[in-house]
Amino acid sequence: MSNNRMRTDVILIGAGIMSATLGTLLKELAPDWEITVFERLADAGDESSNEWNNAGTGHAALCELNYTVEKPDGSIDISKAIKINEQFNVSLQFWSYLVKSKLIDHPQDFIMPLPHMSLVQGEKNVAFLKKRFEALASNPLFEGMEFSDDPKKLQEWVPLIMKDRTLNEPIAATRIESGTDVNFGALTRMLFDHLKRKHVDIRYKHHVDDMKRTSDGSWELKVRNLDSGTVERHVAKFVFIGAGGGSLHLLQKSGIPEGKGIGGFPVSGIFMVCNNPDVVEQHHAKVYGKAKVGAPPMSVPHLDTRFIDNKKSLLFGPFAGFSPKFLKNGSMLDLITSVKPHNLLTMLAAGVKNMSLTNYLIQQVMLSKEQRMEELREFVPSARSEDWDLIVAGQRVQVIKDTEAGGKGTLQFGTEVVSAADGSIAALLGASPGASTAVHVMLEVITRCFPERMTEWEPKIKEMIPSYGVPLMKNPGLLREIHASAARTLGLSEGMPLPMA
DSSP states (O other), rough: OSOOEEEEEEEEEOOOOHHHHHHHHHHHHHHOOOOEEEESSSSTSSTTTSTSSSBBBSSSSOOOOSSSSSSSSSOOOOHHHHHHHHHHHHHHHHHHHHHTTTTOOGGGGTEEEEEEEEEEHHHHHHHHHHHHHHHHTSSSSGGEEEOOOOOOHHHHHHHHTTTTTOOOSSSSEEEETOEEEOHHHHHHHHHHHHHTTTTTTEEEEEEEEEEEOOSSSOOOEEETTTOOOOEEEEEEEEEEOOGGGGGGHHHHHHHOOGGGGGEEEEEEEEEEOOOOOOTTTOOEEEEEOOOOTTTOGGGGEEEEEEEEEEEEEEEEEEEEOOOSSSHHHOTTTTHHTTOOOOTHHHHHHHHTHHHHHHHHHHHTOOHHHHHHHHHHHHTTTTTOOGGGEEEEEEEEOOOOEETTEEEEEEEEEEEEEEETSSSSSSEEOOOTTTTGHHHHHHHHHHHHGGGGGGGHHHHHHHHHHHTTTTTTTGGGGHHHHHHHHHHHHHHHTOOOOOOOO
């Protein structure tokens, strides 16, 4: 090991969308700060952020039914939908700022306009969808949403889904044109190209083996070069752990009390991708259904138009799978080595509580391709097995912790920031809506970890994100202004010219 300790201001662990976003924000707020990035793979955005490892939905709660729940009195709780929509609007504003400032080019390479739809069958589900539509449609954030239970209208919206369909029960859908398909892999690579031009030190094929506090409160990381095997020590005042499924192990190595008692449960995803261009051309939307009983929220079935490598694709899924790995490129020992004395009881309690999830995962793993095709045919009745292939998507580690509401061993579905009391280190855990809300989440990291800087930085933050600190649902004028600006800058309106590179 080298005896030299290399010092920097900020270390980012993991070259995914979260580190890319945080690094870009910090370079705008504190351009003189030195930043070093460590990534164990050979390139940026190759794990969870990769375009084939996630659904590419710009999550704004426009179509995801699990963000709106029916309360015991029959009313629909839209609070989570409002929260996620507001957070996605923060991302849109930041991306627009980057393009307008010429920090990144060609927005059409990472974001495309695409209608978002919810589709349900059965009398009870149709009644739920109509109530959901009525609760959302009057809110400025969901302006333009349409509802229909008329098969002729649905034929116009989703011809592939309605083709050869036997209508023996009610069917209904909502549709909103302001949805997006986002290629988070492409965006991640664009942001790291920008950071490289800003002289950020990005080290691929480098693995963080360990970390510890130094006497002055900084963090010393033991980093191994995976090509040469050499080990170096790097010291920084602030460390961000944005390593996807690998974040939990690194958080545990930090030893901070805020990381105690937290466990993780990995769930993998499998998608079906259409290999027939004629079929791909018959569908143009992201269409979300309802999760089956016992299924985790991230397993809501959906039929998605995707734009990857400037080519239109069609995916269906996800089917849940199980692997003890915390990363697609991880170790089979990841799950067992994450169990520590401080989270053992929490993990055991979660196992007892989630037997239905365990059974569901076992059933999903055992599915044959033809059984998966039968699930696809609930969306596309005319689907032929030879037109569809299976692809394995990324690993997602769901957070397990003790909560007041859920008690011991509660499985959390969402994204969570864990930070030290002194703000010297922060880690991002969890999954969806993840990447879609990356800018909001990284602003939360900055607020928590650099509170003494916020007064100084606020004007710049408001330049990048005009709605910063303002609830958009209560300011429809600002919301429309932001949407119009994003549409022009990012090319999100039909017939509107894309910005010049």
